[in-house]
Amino acid sequence: xxxxxxxxxxLSASVGDxxxxxxxxxxxxxxxxxxxxxxxxxxxxLLIYAASSLQSGVPxxxxxxxxxxxxxxxxxxxxxxDFATYYCQQSYSTPPHFGPGTKVDIK
Amino acid sequence: EVQLVESGGGVVRPGGxxxxxxxxSGFTFDDYGMSWxxxxxxxxxxxxxxxNWNGGSTGYADSVKGRFTISxxxxxxxxxxxxxxxxxxxxxxxxxxxxxxxxxxxYYLSWGQGTLVTVSS
Numbered sequence: 001x002x003x004x005x006x007x008x009x010x011l012s013a014s015v016g017d018x019x020x021x022x023x024x025x026x027x028x029x030x031x032x033x034x035x036x037x038x039x040x041x042x043x044x045x046l047l048i049y050a051a052s053s054l055q056s057g058v059p060x061x062x063x064x065x066x067x068x069x070x071x072x073x074x075x076x077x078x079x080x081x082d083f084a085t086y087y088c089q090q091s092y093s094t095p096p097h098f099g100p101g102t103k104v105d106i107k
Numbered sequence: 108e109v110q111l112v113e114s115g116g117g118v119v120r121p122g123g124x125x126x127x128x129x130x131x132s133g134f135t136f137d138d139y140g141m142s143w144x145x146x147x148x149x150x151x152x153x154x155x156x157x158x159n160w161n162g163g164s165t166g167y168a169d170s171v172k173g174r175f176t177i178s179x180x181x182x183x184x185x186x187x188x189x190x191x192x193x194x195x196x197x198x199x200x201x202x203x204x205x206x207x208x209x210x211x212x213x214y215y216l217s218w219g220q221g222t223l224v225t226v227s228s
Binding site: 034036038042043044045046049050087089091093094095096097098099100101 | 153157168169213214215218219220
């Protein structure tokens with residue numbers, strides 16, 4: 001199985017901050033890396049697929065980069081509605097494991 | 108509008124069984140693979156099982172293999188998860204999710220709100 005790790009596990013930030021979350025795979029997954037946002041009591045929402053492709057309807061302040069084993073999700077200017085937990089997920093092989101999540105809360 | 112509505116959750120004793128259902132609408136159901144993803148209370152997302160567009164290919168997490176069975180009925184636009192020999196560690200919110208392609212794995216375009224399964228004596 002390919003294991004996924006994320007850092008940090010949580011962070012506190014202010015509105016307008018630039019936020020970067022890192023995801024690492026235990027072996028190369030090419031660009032088969034996806035990012036989701038989940039707010040409390042809600043279903044996850046796809047933000048980024050194939051490492052850097054922005055899902056339709058997702059604000060352009062979200063961006064993804066990386067390939068191989070190291071990936072990042074960047075929020076260029078944090079907005080109040082962005083406070084949530086973010087998960088990466090590899091879709092290179094089965095089982096398509098998720099990372100443990102990064103909780104972004106208000107500073 | 109894409110909708111995925113799960114049902115069938117509840118409280119069950121260890122060793123018991125449940126059958127979850129997911130009713131899909133707003134898209135051509137048999138064009139897409141589907142999955143079940145669960146989330147234990149206060150925890151992260153865990154892939155449980157996936158099925159391709161026609162049911163011909165399925166996959167399971169090691170933690171549920173041999174106990175859970177995924178299936179679909181394209182005529183009814185429905186996805187199912189038969190869960191047998193349930194354990195306390197199966198307690199979670201179970202989400203139905205639509206994959207981006209016809210395959211049984213990949214990334215998830217849409218998610219349901221989930222149905223809660225509690226395994227407790």
